[in-house]
Amino acid sequence: MATALKNRSQPLPAQGLDEFGTLYRDHVDLVYRYAHRLCGETEAAKDLVQETFLNAYRGLKNFRGDARISTWLYTIASRTCMKMRRKRKGEPEHELSLDEFVPTSEGEFRLQIPTEGLSPEEALENKELRRALDQAINKLPKKYRMVLILCDMEEVSAKEVGTIMSLNERAVKSRLHRARLFVRRELSARGILDENDHKSRSLHS
Amino acid sequence: MTKKKTATPHTKQTKPSSRHKAGRGHCLKLLRQLSAYIDGELASDICKEIRSHLGACPNCEVFILSLQQTVILCRHRPVPPLKSADRVALRRAILKKANAK
Numbered sequence: 001m002a003t004a005l006k007n008r009s010q011p012l013p014a015q016g017l018d019e020f021g022t023l024y025r026d027h028v029d030l031v032y033r034y035a036h037r038l039c040g041e042t043e044a045a046k047d048l049v050q051e052t053f054l055n056a057y058r059g060l061k062n063f064r065g066d067a068r069i070s071t072w073l074y075t076i077a078s079r080t081c082m083k084m085r086r087k088r089k090g091e092p093e094h095e096l097s098l099d100e101f102v103p104t105s106e107g108e109f110r111l112q113i114p115t116e117g118l119s120p121e122e123a124l125e126n127k128e129l130r131r132a133l134d135q136a137i138n139k140l141p142k143k144y145r146m147v148l149i150l151c152d153m154e155e156v157s158a159k160e161v162g163t164i165m166s167l168n169e170r171a172v173k174s175r176l177h178r179a180r181l182f183v184r185r186e187l188s189a190r191g192i193l194d195e196n197d198h199k200s201r202s203l204h205s
Numbered sequence: 206m207t208k209k210k211t212a213t214p215h216t217k218q219t220k221p222s223s224r225h226k227a228g229r230g231h232c233l234k235l236l237r238q239l240s241a242y243i244d245g246e247l248a249s250d251i252c253k254e255i256r257s258h259l260g261a262c263p264n265c266e267v268f269i270l271s272l273q274q275t276v277i278l279c280r281h282r283p284v285p286p287l288k289s290a291d292r293v294a295l296r297r298a299i300l301k302k303a304n305a306k
Contacts, residue, residue, distance in 0.1 A: 124278065
């Protein structure tokens with residue numbers, strides 16, 4: 001797959017173009033959704049979609065089909081995102097240690113957010129909660145963010161995420177666990193009210 | 206919650222009778238296994254031990270619930286769909302750029 005990505009060759013012949021058309025038509029929504037989750041906003045997500053499919057176009061004729069197409073595209077998008085972000089800003093990449101997630105005061109054990117009696121969809125109608133969740137995810141170092149997005153939002157299996165990120169399954173699960181604890185801690189630190197949520201039913205017990 | 210038997214030799218418990226009075230140490234040990242627990246990846250004897258700890262330790266019980274809520278919120282966070290006009294424009298831009306080199 002890596003060699004496929006490096007290959008910047010001639011435009012595809014007509015048959016390849018059809019193939020690309022089908023690839024794009026069938027997978028652009030998946031790539032956009034993933035890109036939007038990684039970038040957190042529309043314009044950057046569109047840039048990432050463009051670069052991802054450009055790389056896919058160049059690598060298409062070398063794609064041997066030994067991985068699922070979605071896995072292949074997630075891989076290209078992840079690598080492209082790493083490259084694009086590195087260019088934009090040298091954000092520091094640090095390791096998350098389990099010790100930092102041990103709550104130190106009573107209030108840190110629970111989430112101070114209005115979810116009681118609500119379905120997840122209803123809870124997420126609360127703008128402030130959506131913003132807090134997005135901010136928590138965006139604050140994650142990117143190697144953790146990618147694993148969380150792939151596993152918990154895109155619902156890709158840990159094994160496949162390992163293929164996408166060139167990690168073993170245990171490493172994927174370890175990163176996922178730390179990423180979840182990080183987001184949990186960020187959310188627990190925010191006192192989110194239900195003031196904007198007119199549909200809420202008895203949120204606090 | 207569904208439980209699935211998975212070989213996780215490194216998480217094998219050595220003190221099955223240790224109770225919450227083991228205190229913070231026990232909670233820390235649990236913290237390491239929580240994702241595997243909520244994903245149903247631990248062997249049933251370990252799950253049983255965790256459940257008995259949760260029954261005795263309200264803080265851990267609240268904590269695990271908050272982690273589950275976090276995962277559920279992530280799973281349900283919607284993404285605005287790609288607009289049709291953008292879909293067409295992006296495709297055109299990709300092909301233009303690809304054929305330019």
